[in-house]
Amino acid sequence: MSPASAPPPAPASWRRHEARLAWAFVLPALGLVATVAVFPIAWTVWESLHLHDLRMPWLGRPFVGVANYVEAAGDRRLWSAVGHTGLFAVLTVSLELTGGLVLALGLDRLRRAAGLVRTAVLLPWALPTVVAALIWRFIFESPAGLATAMATRAGLEAPTWFADAVAAWVPLVLADVWKTTPFVAILLLAGLQAIDPALSEAAAVDGAGPWRRFTGITLPLLRPALLVACLFRTLDALRVFDLVYVMTGGGPGTATEPIALYTFSTLLQNLRFGFGAALSVLVFVAAFGLASLAIRVMGGDAFLERRS
């Protein structure tokens, strides 16, 4: 991979033997990945160029070119799903990065019971998303859930959360922030602990206050960790499915329907496989475009470099 690991001179036959062994080790895994991930993607692209409706088998599966994409471009439900996904991503990622940073700074200063606290912090991240979704749906259940009770006690008038196109976003975003802030915090904590404390101490000796040290030293040095956390969270937010499926089902109506849920119902509920495949390809392209953009911004092969 890098010139540093260039092979020292070895007999050619020995090297050939090693290469053959390497491929024997690599091929079963790669073959499996190709079968269960790459072949399906290629199939999806091909399918997206066909009219294929399992409810109307007599139509067959004619090639229709880009007709499915043309339909998608004019589909208002798709565009609002794109909007919902973007809104969800912006809200959750910004809240999670902020909360995760505060939590990481707190964990970093913890002297006692650090292991115990980290275990507690990891729990929401580690449990199934479906469980998180159900717990928060229970809390926001109207009219007698905990959230409504607390709002009433505070003298506020609570909306009927899941029946309100705007209020339904509150439990969705809260549940995601609750579940994923720990993940962000753990990533950022590793970044914080890699910073040499001598830098901060030197700045303190020079008279820099805590805020100056934070903005002048900690934040810039934490930038790579923040970018990585931001990338992973954004990619996940764009694929959000479990949470919405369980909490709102995309409702009321389609007011909280993200693109993955719209694609899912097009495929497995309406059985429109051709059009659903076109939607899948759009999700795929968006996720991939974002990832390659982010990797470029982070500086070339920062990703593969993290290997060595």
Added chain:
Amino acid sequence: MRRRAWGWTAVTAALVAALLGPLYWAVLSSLTPEPRLFAAPGLVPRALVLTHYRALFEDHDFWVPVANSLIVAGTTTVVSVVLGALCAYATARLRFRGKAPILAFVLAVSMFPQIAIVSPLYMVLRAAGLLNTYPGLVLPYLSFAMPLTIWLLDGYFRQLPLDLEEAALVDGAGRLRTLKEIVLPLAWPGLATTAILTFLYSWNEFLFALSFTLGPERYTVPVAIALFRGQYQVPWGQILAGAVVATVPVAAVVMVAQRRITAGLTSGAVKG
């Protein structure tokens, strides 16, 4: 100085309480009799009952999804750690052309959105008669488990010390013997971390399990609790009991392996 330390402790304590509060509320509610579930909430319970758990296992055969989840997540973990370890050892240690493209390929696949491969997998599994079977879940799960294990283990093998391996090779032990007798014993902490993360992701998976199972006899735990329906109203007590049961193995793993999970996440965070 001292005052600021207290300030941070307070902020951290508040955040940790916010993270644990909903879990506490769920456990408490799963032990509360149904009629009281939506009565005036209090933090200290007045009556605890196990009726929801009993109903879950006795009337709803909840051990079926638990067994399904254990079988599917366990098989996925074993297959992907074994094949992933071989592949990662080759990319980390052996000399051959094509390592960098292989790793880039694996990283790329780990970013595939699951929803984009649901329909072809559905068609293929249906044609092969594998819908609603264990292999019909394990195979799709490998699409996210294999890239995860290869990526984590490649990183792990790279940071193992080289000298022992080189000494064994110089002494004439072949690659295979070196792998078996030197590398694997050294690498077991990395293998354990990888297995733990793979198991967690497989135990928690929802979209594939929802798409490729057809009935309660093959539902995994997340699908079973998400699709739990009562006859007249939402049976919240039993749903929450199911949620707690789904959390128990996860909580156990996190308690035992917190340090490893943290290390695995930060060394090669593939996905959240």
